[in-house]
Amino acid sequence: MSTAALPLQPPPVVEPAGEAAPAFSPLYQQIKALITRELQAGVWKPGESIPSELDLAARFKVSQGTVRKAIDELAAENLLVRRQGKGTFVATHSERQIQYRFLRLEPDDGVARDMERRLIDCRRVRAPADVARALDGKSGDSVVQLRRLLLAQGRPVVFDEIWLPGGLFKGLSAERLSDYKGPMYGMFETEFGVRMIRADEKIRALAADAAVAEWLAVPQGAPLLSVERLSFTYGDKPVELRRGLYNTEQHFYRNALS
Amino acid sequence: MSTAALPLQPPPVVEPAGEAAPAFSPLYQQIKALITRELQAGVWKPGESIPSELDLAARFKVSQGTVRKAIDELAAENLLVRRQGKGTFVATHSERQIQYRFLRLEPDDGVARDMERRLIDCRRVRAPADVARALDGKSGDSVVQLRRLLLAQGRPVVFDEIWLPGGLFKGLSAERLSDYKGPMYGMFETEFGVRMIRADEKIRALAADAAVAEWLAVPQGAPLLSVERLSFTYGDKPVELRRGLYNTEQHFYRNALS
DNA sequence: AAGTGGTCTAGACCACCTG
DNA sequence: AGGTGGTCTAGACCACTTA
Numbered sequence: 001m002s003t004a005a006l007p008l009q010p011p012p013v014v015e016p017a018g019e020a021a022p023a024f025s026p027l028y029q030q031i032k033a034l035i036t037r038e039l040q041a042g043v044w045k046p047g048e049s050i051p052s053e054l055d056l057a058a059r060f061k062v063s064q065g066t067v068r069k070a071i072d073e074l075a076a077e078n079l080l081v082r083r084q085g086k087g088t089f090v091a092t093h094s095e096r097q098i099q100y101r102f103l104r105l106e107p108d109d110g111v112a113r114d115m116e117r118r119l120i121d122c123r124r125v126r127a128p129a130d131v132a133r134a135l136d137g138k139s140g141d142s143v144v145q146l147r148r149l150l151l152a153q154g155r156p157v158v159f160d161e162i163w164l165p166g167g168l169f170k171g172l173s174a175e176r177l178s179d180y181k182g183p184m185y186g187m188f189e190t191e192f193g194v195r196m197i198r199a200d201e202k203i204r205a206l207a208a209d210a211a212v213a214e215w216l217a218v219p220q221g222a223p224l225l226s227v228e229r230l231s232f233t234y235g236d237k238p239v240e241l242r243r244g245l246y247n248t249e250q251h252f253y254r255n256a257l258s
Numbered sequence: 259m260s261t262a263a264l265p266l267q268p269p270p271v272v273e274p275a276g277e278a279a280p281a282f283s284p285l286y287q288q289i290k291a292l293i294t295r296e297l298q299a300g301v302w303k304p305g306e307s308i309p310s311e312l313d314l315a316a317r318f319k320v321s322q323g324t325v326r327k328a329i330d331e332l333a334a335e336n337l338l339v340r341r342q343g344k345g346t347f348v349a350t351h352s353e354r355q356i357q358y359r360f361l362r363l364e365p366d367d368g369v370a371r372d373m374e375r376r377l378i379d380c381r382r383v384r385a386p387a388d389v390a391r392a393l394d395g396k397s398g399d400s401v402v403q404l405r406r407l408l409l410a411q412g413r414p415v416v417f418d419e420i421w422l423p424g425g426l427f428k429g430l431s432a433e434r435l436s437d438y439k440g441p442m443y444g445m446f447e448t449e450f451g452v453r454m455i456r457a458d459e460k461i462r463a464l465a466a467d468a469a470v471a472e473w474l475a476v477p478q479g480a481p482l483l484s485v486e487r488l489s490f491t492y493g494d495k496p497v498e499l500r501r502g503l504y505n506t507e508q509h510f511y512r513n514a515l516s
Numbered sequence: 517a518a519g520t521g522g523t524c525t526a527g528a529c530c531a532c533c534t535g
Numbered sequence: 536a537g538g539t540g541g542t543c544t545a546g547a548c549c550a551c552t553t554a
Contacts, residue, residue, distance in 0.1 A: 026523060053540070077516060085532030086538095087540075223482070254458070255458075323543065344551080
């Protein structure tokens, strides 16, 4: 409905100034941008289906093939999910199958089990300088800081420390977190309308300090995997900084290169 | 030339036995498989261009769009590289820009510099059980084992231990390795015709033992990133096992999630 | 100017899912 | 049966490269 008649600016075929400008935008890229705007605006909610390709083609006054190419790219970026015969759906972190979309940890014995989530604490604090910088905010901004453990078969494997912009997560509390069943990113979607689209991780090895050693039940100085993740929502806006410390004695971080 | 008239089996539309079989193969997938075969057979060498889309369409007796979709997927898998106006080229590890296609290590200060490669040794040995298993061989098979260091600004950062199937790498020696300028995977391509297509990495943190500590000039017990990589060539055939130990004091391993 | 990949269209038909 | 995404075609035109 909000995508009514739309003029679809005729492709800005040539730019006036002969600079190093984009200077050309295929129709399907424009369509893609329009669809992304609708997603961002929440016109279609995570898990819901978007209009059919023919619908969208009619709305945008382009051929089905052009809409198709736009959707293809959005599906490749994991913003949409195609299901033959059923429709195209808005991606979500709430579904069983893709529950741990961003967690690359696997047990050595290969059997993927569910992990237990145990919240340690959840506080509102003033952002330290490095956290503020990562989240595109100012030092001293209000942020939600939470810490938690992930346990496999009762044994702690991951210690997570998470920072979220206070403005986006008003009302987030230890109670609400504990009450919520399902993955954290699913909760962020449904309760706060914040959808994690992509993330960047920086990984290093470091020695456990006294506090973390206790949480993970390893000796002080034990080598741990440090995974610093910055997650982004639409428009490449950073909305979560997370630092995980992984005990990799019986698990490993998997990565596929191509 | 080897792709002459080709009958292109008419899509096996329906399978006789009503089992859980593939039972359907789009034309463009068949084309994709044919192109992959040519690549594997070395008809087109790394860095060279393949025939134009119209050429291939004529050869295969399909429309350009169908060839296009096949090539699109091969490009997405990094087997081919498209260059508008010039043609489509066989991917290679030898080009300057994509030199370290599989190395995800970055310096903290962001300035990507070239790393110095220093070979430690190169020997032919009998494969230990775990190496043989990874390479789909038998325990005791002949393998080339080599060890080397990567140095950034004169300081050792990576200690690599690499195993290669002896049969594929006849004549590989310390001399030839030292003489060769350019990345190792580039040498494998041009000297041995072995092309690395994709790889799987398992990452953990561990403490430096005495030997590695000396190579990397860190204290014994220092936390290191262990990166175990299994690389595959065409047909998902494993052709390299590599275990790298990274000093992550001034570098980190980057990974993008989506 | 000629050749290459890139975009866009319009229409046909197929495979899959649901009432 | 009707709707959805998936495949395939044939042809037009555009953008980029090279000669």
